[in-house]
Amino acid sequence: MDPVAVKRAQRELYDAGEYYALSNVLAPAAGVLVEKTGVAAGTDVLDVGAGDGNVATAAARRGAAVMATDLSPEQVQRGVARCRREGLTVDWQVADVEQLPFADRSFSHVLSAFAAVAAPHPEVAAREMFRVCRPGGAVALTAWPPGSFMAELTDAVRRATPADSHSLTRSWSGASRRSPASASRPTPTTSPAPA
């Protein structure tokens, strides 16, 4: 399977229709992710595959500086509108988890709820998330339960995707690079970034 086509399908899927029903179902997991990784004032958080901002808004409510990204421009628009409605300050940008448009070590927390797990090349997504996380920070994900329909669907797509074909979608992100920030480092929690 062509990974460009996989990502195009992902983008079209999440661009289309309404998202709030799924967002409501997933919101509790985002709250747990933010809480368990120690997000607080003074941290700076990247939400990868943010959807309409479940992780991003939970982190912003805790006082963190937040950058939210998603492959789908419509999701980004939904997130921008939601943050405006809820009176929260979050920066939003279209970006592919396999090609994050940020400098190395830009964030104290790199979080992704049910999104990075959908990348056709998990090792590339993981490398990117650790690259933009500062040493001593936290990279943490939520994933579909093993054996669930979504887990099996994701695995099937990945098995059918060539391993050597992850260079794509720059035109979808088109985003500027963010300079490394200087926020404080939190205690490592789930997955410490390499020093």
Ligand SMILES: C[S@@+](CC[C@H](N)C(=O)[O-])C[C@H]1O[C@@H](n2cnc3c(N)ncnc32)[C@H](O)[C@@H]1O
């Ligand atoms: C199941 S939704 C979860 C959204 C959000 N994190 C939440 O908890 O509500 C998956 C999201 O991942 C995004 N996504 C899929 N592939 C992606 C990729 N390669 N890079 C970034 N985002 C991606 C989709 O556009 C979608 O918004």
